Amino acid sequence: MSDNTTPPPAGGTPYTPPPAPPVQPTQAYPGAAPVYGAPAAPGYGQPQPPVQPGYGAPHQPYGYAQNPYPVYPAPRPTSGLAITSLVCGIVSLLFSWLFLPALASIAAVITGHMALKKTKNDPTVGGRGMAFAGLILGYVVLGIGVLTIAISLISLLAFGAFTLPFLYNS
Known part of the structure; x- marks a missing residue:
């Protein structure tokens, strides 16, 4: 077995290093667990990084x-x-008083469903909340438009049928 030392010169005595001083346990603060291997007196040896209780040695130098x-x-x-x-x-909600927002609300519903499918299949793509908001706004404006057309037709049939002939006869 090798001890990795150099042989002494011819006829000389082998070199033996001096014995290491005994290691004194140190405490970071009174009542703390003693730490073995730290220098006994401050200022001697390599500075020791602070060790947090329960975390082991820090990973950074x-x-x-x-x-x-x-x-x-x-x-x-x-x-x-x-x-x-x-x-x-x-856009369809802001211009709901016109007839053209029906096209924008239909586009909102179609693209909203496509976006929900895309965000469900691919978790790396965001925007699910915006797709829901666009769907809700599109359906609300479509519902308002259908309700407006239904009320207009009912009022035209109910009141217009009786008033138009009387206007022409009088």
């Missing part, structure tokens, strides 16, 4: 501060269909 800010994952890209659905829903 001594002298570098740890990042105080939490690391968050990168945001997911938003689906273009979800954005389109929301924009069409808002």
